[in-house]
Amino acid sequence: MAEYKSIHGTKIQNYTSDPANPLTGEVWYNSTSNSLKYDAPLTAAWVTGNNLNTARRNVAGFGIQTAALCVGGFIPPVSALTESYNGTNWTEVNDLNTARDNIRGAGTTTAALVFGGDLRAPAPEYFAGTETWNGTNWTAVNTLNTGRSDGGASGNGTNTAALLFGGTTPPHSALTELWNGTNWTEVNDLNTSRTSLAGAGTQTSALAIGGQPPRTAETELWNGTNWTEVNDLNAARERQAANGSSNTNALNYGGDGGLALTESWNGTNWTETADLNTARQFLGGAGASNTSALAFGGLVPAGLTATTEEFSVSGGIKTIGTS
Amino acid sequence: MAKTYQYCVAENWGKGFIDHVESSRITFVGLPGNVWQVPAYNKHGNLWIAKVAGSVKTRDEAQTIVDAEVTASQTAWDALSDEDKENNPRPADITLED
Numbered sequence: 460m461a462e463y464k465s466i467h468g469t470k471i472q473n474y475t476s477d478p479a480n481p482l483t484g485e486v487w488y489n490s491t492s493n494s495l496k497y498d499a500p501l502t503a504a505w506v507t508g509n510n511l512n513t514a515r516r517n518v519a520g521f522g523i524q525t526a527a528l529c530v531g532g533f534i535p536p537v538s539a540l541t542e543s544y545n546g547t548n549w550t551e552v553n554d555l556n557t558a559r560d561n562i563r564g565a566g567t568t569t570a571a572l573v574f575g576g577d578l579r580a581p582a583p584e585y586f587a588g589t590e591t592w593n594g595t596n597w598t599a600v601n602t603l604n605t606g607r608s609d610g611g612a613s614g615n616g617t618n619t620a621a622l623l624f625g626g627t628t629p630p631h632s633a634l635t636e637l638w639n640g641t642n643w644t645e646v647n648d649l650n651t652s653r654t655s656l657a658g659a660g661t662q663t664s665a666l667a668i669g670g671q672p673p674r675t676a677e678t679e680l681w682n683g684t685n686w687t688e689v690n691d692l693n694a695a696r697e698r699q700a701a702n703g704s705s706n707t708n709a710l711n712y713g714g715d716g717g718l719a720l721t722e723s724w725n726g727t728n729w730t731e732t733a734d735l736n737t738a739r740q741f742l743g744g745a746g747a748s749n750t751s752a753l754a755f756g757g758l759v760p761a762g763l764t765a766t767t768e769e770f771s772v773s774g775g776i777k778t779i780g781t782s
Numbered sequence: 783m784a785k786t787y788q789y790c791v792a793e794n795w796g797k798g799f800i801d802h803v804e805s806s807r808i809t810f811v812g813l814p815g816n817v818w819q820v821p822a823y824n825k826h827g828n829l830w831i832a833k834v835a836g837s838v839k840t841r842d843e844a845q846t847i848v849d850a851e852v853t854a855s856q857t858a859w860d861a862l863s864d865e866d867k868e869n870n871p872r873p874a875d876i877t878l879e880d
Contacts, residue, residue, distance in 0.1 A: 504805035509796030535866070547797060582865060715871065719811070736800055737812035740871075760873045761814030761851040762858070766794055773802055 471495075477776055486779070494781040501774035503733040505721070508753070508767035511549050513540055515765075516758045519564035519573050520700060520743025521614040524753045524769055527745035528592070530573050531555055531562040532756065534763070537579050541597070543568050544745075544753065549767070555597050557588050561608035563623060563658075565616035569594035572618040572638060575626065577608035585628055589643070591618050603643050605634055611658030613665040613681075614702055614745065620662040622681065625670060627654040635686070637662060649686050651677055657696075657711055657744075659703035659724075666703065666724065668711050669696040678729070680706045692729050694720055700744025702752050710749040710770065713757065715740045721770065723749040737766050746770070785822040785880050789844035790836030792818055804830050813876065814851035817844045845878045852876055 463486060464470050472487045481487070481498035488495050511529060518532035525546030532538045539558035542549040559576030566572050571592035578584040587606035590597040603623065610626025619640030626632050633652035636643045649667055656670030663683035669675055669692055676691035692711065699714025707726030713719065718738030722729040735754060742757030752770040756763070792799075793816050800810055807826040811819040818836065820827035831838065839847070855873040862870065 502802075502806035504802045505800075506802050506805050507794055507796055507799040510794075581863075733805065734809065736805065736810040737794075758870075759812075759814065760876055761855045762873075766812075767796065771802060773806075 481776065492781065495779040497777055497779055499774040499777045501772050503723075503750075503770065503772045505733055505735050505754070505768040505770050507736065508755075508769045509548050510765040510767060511542055511756055512551055513538070513542070513765065514763035515540070515756050516741035516763055517561045517609075518743040518756055519562040519612075520745045520753075520755060521564050521571065521612075521702075522567050522745040522753075523747045524745065524751045524771070526568045527753050527755075528564070528566075528568055528571055529743050529755055530564055530571075531559050531576060532743075533560040533579070535579075537577070541592075544755075544767070549755075553596050555590055556599055557586070557590070559586055559588075559608075561627075563610055563612035563626075565612055565614050565621040566592065566618045570618045572616070572621050573597075574603055574612075574621070574623055574638070574643075575607050575610060577627075583608075583627075583629070589638070601642050603636055604645055605632070605636070607632060607634070609654045611656040611667045611670070613658055613660050613662055615660055615704055615747065616662050622658075622662045622665055624649055624658065624665075624667050624681070624686075625653045625656050631670075631672065635681075647685050649679055650688055651675070651679070653677075655697040657699050657701035657714070659701040659709035659711075660705050664705040664707070666701070666706050666709050668692065668701050668709070669699060669714065669716075671697040674716050678724075682706070690728050692722055693731055694722070696720070698740040700742045700754060702744050702746035704748050708749050710746060710752045712744065712752065712754055712770070713739050713742045725749070733770070735768055737764065737768065739764060785841075787819045787841070787879055788822040788827060788831075789839045789841060789878065790818055790820070790831045790834075791816050791839060791844075791847065792831070792834040792836035799834060800830070813844070813848050813878075814855075815847040817847050819844075819878070841878050841880050848876050848878065
């Protein structure tokens with residue numbers, strides 16, 4: 460049987476604290492905690508979570524994996540439903556004032572903002588309405604300058620600092636608007652007008668990802684002032700979901716063109732990672748980074764789905780045993 | 783020819799139905815009608831089917847279930863208004879692999 464020394468070239472080392480940059484597979488003894496430890500390879504995976512109470516698509520999704528909101532959408536009819544996720548279950552909370560499809564939003568479960576959408580009343584009606592969430596109720600506030608649906612949003616923004624870009628006005632748009640807590644202001648446009656795109660990040664550091672028409676892999680980076688084209692997705696996608704803390708850290712998943720595909724953004728490139736277990740488009744998404752996300756609802760080949768999936772990356776320093 | 787995949791029917795109960803270790807070991811594909819595709823001749827696939835009390839189906843049996851679901855969705859789509867059709871892709875046929 461191979462010995463540890465013959466594989467790694469050294470015996471198991473004694474350290475008083477865990478090494479700062481262990482090699483994958485390295486084993487060591489921590490003499491302070493009296494434990495044998497190793498650095499496990501990182502593995503990314505989507506796992507199942509508990510279902511939404513109401514299956515629907517085209518929702519606004521934002522928050523983090525353990526505290527997210529799913530707002531509005533299309534059942535049909537258009538929906539005003541709001542559901543809150545606590546890491547285990549979805550709970551219905553108070554409805555929007557105005558039901559709408561292809562709505563977008565930003566914030567947390569206790570302070571959020573939703574904007575735009577399609578009222579479908581019964582023909583498309585591109586809505587400029589904005590509502591703010593205080594953790595209990597939705598209140599209408601100042602409207603967008605240009606009503607639209609299906610844009611991209613800085614989902615990790617707040618109810619006082621959000622960004623909306625692109626969407627259907629109609630036709631598809633490059634317009635970008637910035638929310639300062641009171642009003643929406645037009646700022647610099649996307650380089651490529653598009654709709655059905657995904658957005659991630661914050662008001663000062665965001666990404667616009669994919670979209671159509673035609674279906675695109677283009678990614679643009681927002682630095683708080685301008686949009687700049689950066690490296691494309693590996694697979695062109697529309698009607699997908701994304702989340703991320705900034706323009707250097709995001710995850711993009713599902714959508715037409717790669718229904719189960721997930722890609723991770725490191726600030727420079729997109730890399731394919733673990734697929735969704737249930738391929739879908741028109742889904743909602745939330746999450747704080749490219750290592751933690753939540754996918755919910757959407758459209759699968761047989762219709763609407765209420766299913767939820769959680770993305771995480773595990774590995775790193777593990778304890779084998781303690782003496 | 784040896785099969786690449788096996789199929790079962792199991793209702794996704796949510797948390798714990800597919801966990802991180804299972805998802806990082808094998809690829810799951812969720813299909814209409816609560817049909818799940820997992821690798822054939824695979825210990826981890828077999829253990830997962832047992833865990834979820836999956837009802838094992840042949841490829842043809844699974845295909846029949848999936849077809850019924852997709853056909854029903856296509857029929858519903860065909861009855862939509864033109865505007866709704868514009869915003870909805872028609873459900874596509876799914877062909878299961880052996």
